[in-house]
Amino acid sequence: MIASRWTARCWAALLALGLALPASPACQGTDPGETPEPVERPAAVGAGGRVLLVGNSLTAGNDLAGMLEALADSAGLDWQVAAEVAGGASLEDLWAGTTTRELIRDGRWDAVVLQQGPSALPASRAHLRHWAGVFDEAIREAGARTGLYMVWPDLVRPGDFDRVRDSYALAAADVGGWFLPAGESWRAAWRRDPAAALYGLDGFHPTPEGTYLAALTLFAGLSDRTPVGLPATLSAQSGGTLVSVPPPLVDLLQAAAAEAVAQYRDYRPEDRP
Numbered sequence: 001m002i003a004s005r006w007t008a009r010c011w012a013a014l015l016a017l018g019l020a021l022p023a024s025p026a027c028q029g030t031d032p033g034e035t036p037e038p039v040e041r042p043a044a045v046g047a048g049g050r051v052l053l054v055g056n057s058l059t060a061g062n063d064l065a066g067m068l069e070a071l072a073d074s075a076g077l078d079w080q081v082a083a084e085v086a087g088g089a090s091l092e093d094l095w096a097g098t099t100t101r102e103l104i105r106d107g108r109w110d111a112v113v114l115q116q117g118p119s120a121l122p123a124s125r126a127h128l129r130h131w132a133g134v135f136d137e138a139i140r141e142a143g144a145r146t147g148l149y150m151v152w153p154d155l156v157r158p159g160d161f162d163r164v165r166d167s168y169a170l171a172a173a174d175v176g177g178w179f180l181p182a183g184e185s186w187r188a189a190w191r192r193d194p195a196a197a198l199y200g201l202d203g204f205h206p207t208p209e210g211t212y213l214a215a216l217t218l219f220a221g222l223s224d225r226t227p228v229g230l231p232a233t234l235s236a237q238s239g240g241t242l243v244s245v246p247p248p249l250v251d252l253l254q255a256a257a258a259e260a261v262a263q264y265r266d267y268r269p270e271d272r273p
């Protein structure tokens with residue numbers, strides 16, 4: 001049976017608490033202000049890289065994979081980016097109910113990027129960390145490395161941003177993978193322009209501009225290159241425009257992604273509720 005990279009002591013502590021409270025100090029990260037332990041970060045994905053995005057509608061919407069591939073093409077990297085998605089799915093659902101495992105095993109990927117819902121609650125955080133560990137075992141066996149794509153809470157729960165961030169950062173640290181803080185890129189954009197329209201009409205799924213900002217974040221985190229100066233208009237391989245961001249906004253979004261990726265490159269939070 002494939003196990004998470006958490007220690008048995010950490011899981012025993014969580015199970016004893018019914019997955020409802022933060023993990024024991026043995027499972028915690030570094031307090032803010034303290035010098036963190038060195039983080040094992042994968043090497044950048046280079047030219048000709050292959051990237052698989054695994055997630056739900058937050059990955060599928062507006063063709064995040066197509067945008068990421070177009071950004072990489074514009075930078076001369078010629079990535080092949082694919083997506084395995086299922087609406088409303090958790091990582092457990094994607095592991096058990098799709099062909100994801102076969103895709104990971106057979107795809108010759110360099111990076112496999114995982115995404116589920118916001119995962120702000122203690123139980124959903126534990127779930128994310130466990131299944132990220134399960135996926136990571138298969139990803140490493142296939143010769144790839146794992147990334148965690150931090151999303152965002154819905155519009156009516158802005159106070160959850162920190163917990164969403166920390167859930168994904170903890171999962172990335174558990175597996176020595178990339179932490180890709182798209183939700184923090186959104187907040188960096190709003191600090192520049194609070195009216196930037198990143199949420200769609202349902203108050204949860206992204207606008208094309210919100211997905212563009214997520215794609216910039218994934219590009220910068222995986223390639224270790226700046227997103228500043230990348231094209232504002234992206235086209236699909238099959239033709240048609242994926243997104244076209246007007247000049248004042250595109251500069252803001254690119255600066256926001258650069259800020260978030262730099263700020264959270266080695267972020268290792270304490271596991272707090």
